[in-house]
Amino acid sequence: MIDKNGKVFGKINIIDLIVIVVLVLAIGVFGYVKISNSVVDNDDPKKMTVDTADGDELYITYYAEEVPEYVANRVKTDSFLMDADTNMKLGVVTDVKVDEAVTYSNTDDGKVVASSKEGYNSIKITGKTKGKLGKYGAEISTMTYGVGHSMTLRAGDAKIFLKIYDIKTAG
Numbered sequence: 001m002i003d004k005n006g007k008v009f010g011k012i013n014i015i016d017l018i019v020i021v022v023l024v025l026a027i028g029v030f031g032y033v034k035i036s037n038s039v040v041d042n043d044d045p046k047k048m049t050v051d052t053a054d055g056d057e058l059y060i061t062y063y064a065e066e067v068p069e070y071v072a073n074r075v076k077t078d079s080f081l082m083d084a085d086t087n088m089k090l091g092v093v094t095d096v097k098v099d100e101a102v103t104y105s106n107t108d109d110g111k112v113v114a115s116s117k118e119g120y121n122s123i124k125i126t127g128k129t130k131g132k133l134g135k136y137g138a139e140i141s142t143m144t145y146g147v148g149h150s151m152t153l154r155a156g157d158a159k160i161f162l163k164i165y166d167i168k169t170a171g
Contacts, residue, residue, distance in 0.1 A: 055131045057170035058138050059094065060145065062125045062153055064162035065102040071158050072098045072121040079156030081127045088143055091129030093155055098123050124165060125155055138167045 007013055075098075081090040101120035104112055132139045137146030145151075149164040 055139075056133065058129050058131050058133060058140075059166075059168045059170065060090070060127050060129060060138055060164060061166040062127070062160075062162045063123070063165035064160050065122050066117060066120050067101070067123050067160055067162075069119050069121050071160060072123045074158040075123065075125055075155045075160075079158075080154075081125075081129070082154040083143070084152040084154045084159055086143065088141060090140065090153075091127045093125055094128045095126040096123065123160070123162075125153070125160075125162075127155075128170075133167065133169055137164075 075093065075096050077093050077096060079093045081093060082088065083090055099122045100116040102114050102122050103117045103120070104114055107113055129138070129140060131141075134144065136144050137149070138144070145164055145167070147164050147167060150161070151164070152159060152161050
């Protein structure tokens with residue numbers, strides 16, 4: 001099997017073989033971790049648990065001034081919520097309010113005016129989650145989310161860049 005030159009089957013060096021086996025195993029483990037972390041049960045958002053089991057029931061309202069209409073129309077109550085940057089589960093949607101987009105522009109005389117934009121909407125999404133309302137905002141698992149926090153939120157199959165508009169406890 002290993003000849004006097006240290007080659008397996010007379011073809012490959014034993015050290016090269018070990019390196020190849022380690023690389024194949026590392027790629028397999030990396031792939032398994034990526035696939036297992038990306039699986040979310042879209043069919044039953046009530047089964048989706050927040051990453052922290054303790055804490056109070058919190059209602060977080062998220063707001064985006066300008067979202068394509070086709071994205072805003074995808075957000076439904078009972079959809080799961082997730083921080084797209086950290087893959088942290090943030091509960092489920094309890095309320096959705098879609099309105100005209102709010103777009104700011106400068107006029108010729110230097111004033112900033114708000115107007116709407118065809119094909120776009122503003123959206124407020126309220127979600128129920130578990131966490132603690134602390135000094136700097138909602139503490140959910142290892143993250144703290146405060147009012148004004150900019151983030152990318154997954155709401156069901158929609159992905160929206162927005163800000164946290166409000167945080168309240170259930171009581």
